[in-house]
Amino acid sequence: MTRVTINAIETIILDVPTIRPHVLSVATMQSQTIVIVRLLCSDGIVGFGEGTTIGGLSYGAESPESIKLTIDRYVAPVLIGSDARPASAMAMLRRHIVANHFAKNAIETALLDAQGKRLGVPVSELLGGRLHDRLPVLWTLASGDTDRDIAEAEDMLARDRHHAFKLKIGKRPFEQDVAHVATIKRALGDRASVRVDVNQAWSEATAKRALPMLADAGVDLVEQPIPATQNLGMARLTQMGCVAVMADEALHGPESGYSLACGHAADVFAIKIAQAGGLSAAKKLAGIAEAAGIALYGGTMLEGGIGTIASAHVFSTLGALEYGTELFGPLLLTEELLAEPLRYEAGSLVLPTASGLGIEPRAEAIAALRRDRPLRTTVVMPLQAVG
Numbered sequence: 001m002t003r004v005t006i007n008a009i010e011t012i013i014l015d016v017p018t019i020r021p022h023v024l025s026v027a028t029m030q031s032q033t034i035v036i037v038r039l040l041c042s043d044g045i046v047g048f049g050e051g052t053t054i055g056g057l058s059y060g061a062e063s064p065e066s067i068k069l070t071i072d073r074y075v076a077p078v079l080i081g082s083d084a085r086p087a088s089a090m091a092m093l094r095r096h097i098v099a100n101h102f103a104k105n106a107i108e109t110a111l112l113d114a115q116g117k118r119l120g121v122p123v124s125e126l127l128g129g130r131l132h133d134r135l136p137v138l139w140t141l142a143s144g145d146t147d148r149d150i151a152e153a154e155d156m157l158a159r160d161r162h163h164a165f166k167l168k169i170g171k172r173p174f175e176q177d178v179a180h181v182a183t184i185k186r187a188l189g190d191r192a193s194v195r196v197d198v199n200q201a202w203s204e205a206t207a208k209r210a211l212p213m214l215a216d217a218g219v220d221l222v223e224q225p226i227p228a229t230q231n232l233g234m235a236r237l238t239q240m241g242c243v244a245v246m247a248d249e250a251l252h253g254p255e256s257g258y259s260l261a262c263g264h265a266a267d268v269f270a271i272k273i274a275q276a277g278g279l280s281a282a283k284k285l286a287g288i289a290e291a292a293g294i295a296l297y298g299g300t301m302l303e304g305g306i307g308t309i310a311s312a313h314v315f316s317t318l319g320a321l322e323y324g325t326e327l328f329g330p331l332l333l334t335e336e337l338l339a340e341p342l343r344y345e346a347g348s349l350v351l352p353t354a355s356g357l358g359i360e361p362r363a364e365a366i367a368a369l370r371r372d373r374p375l376r377t378t379v380v381m382p383l384q385a386v387g
């Protein structure tokens with residue numbers, strides 16, 4: 001086999017409106033910003049990747065702008081001219097660049113897409129092989145309004161689009177949040193699983209009071225109730241045993257997963273390819289969870305189609321995803337970014353079978369949404385000329 005090298009790496013920032021405000025404890029999103037990566041190889045194959053976070057710098061340490069800058073200024077010079085095989089390129093990257101997990105994930109996604117296309121196999125087969133052809137996908141209710149959330153959940157159930165819901169809380173006093181959650185769970189009853197994500201907003205003292213109340217309300221899972229740095233507190237909340245506790249922001253790849261597992265600091269891990277630092281790091285993190293008897297959940301950074309399907313390829317190779325996934329990112333956006341939209345059916349995302357990621361970006365959408373597109377200038381006519 002002739003040696004294939006990396007010829008060029010291009011990054012494009014897109015700003016895409018959301019279908020409604022998405023209210024988290026740390027930010028209210030009116031749009032999502034997505035960094036698209038195009039990786040061109042010496043054999044003419046192009047791989048696509050995505051670097052996406054939530055709310056600028058309010059969620060994680062990398063912003064869309066820093067992901068682009070890291071790739072343009074530091075990743076590209078390291079990788080251009082080097083071997084395009086994903087493992088060797090990623091090893092090279094890790095030698096030269098510390099942290100920057102979101103940027104590394106975007107690059108590994110593009111490398112695996114290109115390699116899959118080259119070998120004629122889906123990315124899931126490069127990761128050991130697919131165990132699932134479809135993945136259950138929940139929907140996040142985060143309009144900020146209880147009645148609107150119930151109406152949205154009813155609509156999703158009626159359309160058979162989702163059978164489980166995650167509620168974003170932590171912005172209001174906890175008693176108000178618990179009442180909001182209890183009202184929604186009462187309205188939905190046994191027709192849907194209801195989980196909550198606090199996004200680190202509570203102190204341990206608040207969480208100790210709130211968890212039994214959420215359990216009484218019928219909540220199945222509480223995600224990252226306290227700050228990501230407080231693993232001992234997470235362990236104490238997990239030991240309470242009244243409701244399953246999930247780690248999200250505390251997970252930054254296999255090493256952080258190992259220390260959480262050793263400290264019995266979660267019942268469930270949210271596996272996110274971006275936070276983990278790439279698809280193979282996410283798989284290693286899942287392996288640590290499996291070895292420790294910690295349940296798995298397929299998380300999202302509310303990515304567009306590329307990041308969502310990259311995550312799906314990883315999750316499809318995991319044995320049991322006891323709590324399903326939240327791979328609904330593209331459904332939160334007003335614009336379709338893929339030539340062929342992802343297939344969502346009966347509460348699940350269907351994995352594509354084509355080689356690589358199995359998707360292609362929609363060129364017109366990229367042209368229309370890229371932040372650096374030429375601005376249209378408005379010509380103001382003098383009044384007398386208008387007549």
Ligand SMILES: O=C(O)C[C@H]1C=CC(=O)O1
Pocket residue numbers: 054140142197199248299300301302326
């Ligand atoms: O899990 C998070 O914290 C981030 C994200 C995932 C779903 C959603 O609505 O927000």
Ligand SMILES: [Mn+2]
Pocket residue numbers: 197199223224248249270
């Ligand atoms: Mn979360």
